Amino acid sequence: MKELALMKGNEAIAEAAIRAGVDAYFGYPITPQSEVMEYLTLQKPEERTGMIVLQAESEVASINMVYGAAGTGKKVMTSSSSPGISLMQEGISYIAGAELPCLIVNVVRGGPGLGTIQPSQADYFQATKGGGHGDYRLFVLAPASVQEMADFVDFGFEMAFKYRNPVLILTDGLIGQMMEKVELSPQKQRVEEFDQSWVTTGKTDDRERNIITSLNLDPDRQYEHNLKLQEKYRSMKQNVMFEKIDCDDAEFLLVAYGSSARICQKVVDITRNRGKKIGLLRPQTLYPFPTDEIARLARKVKGMLAVELSAGQMVEDVKLAVNGRVPVYHYGMLGGKIHSPEDVLSAVEEKFIGGF
């Protein structure tokens, strides 16, 4: 029987974490994602599943607790919002370098600096291009509904362990704070038996010691390590995910993820009702980015419009995919303000249609 609930996006992430059998959560309060840890502590996960929830002294400490705990081979996660995620970047770089699995949630708010607590998609570059120092990538998921907030927790861990790499859920205050119906997955047991061949458990006589490190003082070794990592990041392409809405006969294409995609869906409905053939491509993974699909659609449509709550970040990846074949425009909203479907519609009319 389906288990349905009406929940905030942030709460759905927390509930999904318990149900996914996550072993530990380490976090620090910051708006607009504090409900994640509030919900977790209220739920007594130590009684429900034995999950550990610890409030750290800072985001710096949280991510380093995740780093240590991820080295035990268990399912560990943290969540934060933009300024806190910036503080975590050194630790995330270490986790990527040491090839550890974990889940990080960024409920994005407007920036730069302390910015605003309202929704934004201005952390796209940070999320998809590495974020911290060194050549690395995260596997980045972009939920557009409370349902996907829940579903991407379990799927995120699947990807984290498949690639031994940090996975980031990139969402924003809009999806995090809004309430929607969500179908909850059944409770998974925490995994007691798992591959411990690489984790720190204590050295036994039958193996060499396991070292979790991102340090390779010898440049030849670091070079080989970098090549291996890059190969891994390329291989993530096999798990690219996107949703196509009315793309088959589309003459013009909107490209948007997360909360912007929700707004664009309305724009597609309005324009279709007026007989105009507009489609929407919604990336569900931002890294790997649906480059091939966008390149394919570039042969069919007359132009594309990237719609984001930023000054133009994802649009660069769209342009790289389109490679000059058709015009690519950008429509963005800044400062924690949210564009209305009518705002986007005006841009669509101006760029593509010339009034209708």
Added chain:
Amino acid sequence: MEIKEIIREENLVYKRTPLMTDATLSYCPGCGHGTIHHLIMEVVEEMGIQSDTIGIAPVGCSVIAYDFMDVDFTQAAHGRAPAVATGIKRLWPDKFVFTYQGDGDLAAIGTAETIHACNRGENITIFFVNNGIYGMTGGQMAPTTLEGMKSSTSPYGRNSEAMGPPYKITEMIARLSGTYYVTRQAVHKPGPVRKSKKAIRKALEIQRDKKGISFIEFVSNCNSGWKMTPNDSNIWMEENMFPFYPMGDIKVDGKLVNG
């Protein structure tokens, strides 16, 4: 008489612990790190806990401590070892988890992680090697550099008025309710080495008995950074470091010794 006949079990007065690897120590000749590594591994061997022990290496001279100590290791970002140890210990509560940190790592950049891990009473052991200087980066001023002491970033001597005075983080954390055993030791002579080993044993037994955090500061030398011969550095350490960082137990069984 052949060498094998001389080195018989009953004639042994000392043997190298097998828990030190065959890798050549990267530390300067005369440095205390090697001795401290040996002592920790001897205790791990004697307690029979190698298969349950996880170390956390810092950033600093001992960044590759995992090359020398034959136990599982996680290498932490600068200052974050107590947070990393917290993450491991919370998921492996029955394992032995220790951090090995220098003064820059523990008492400057990692102050918050140190204080909060101690305040929570994480059931881990912190080994803190204080030589009053940043060794690996070339002898810069540390939070523990003595007043008037020269370093590459205080070339005319530490001026407390402008640079802040040295501080005793060990006495600070001893006042937190989460700490159970806090002591200050040294390894420059046989007597202090024996006392240090007893302290390490006590610390790991406290962790085994889940009584809270145990914290050992080793006041040590940095003959390269201090620009002295090893012997001179040990004499200078006794004459200058020990009066400011006095030897001995600060907190035992959860109670301050002079409290």
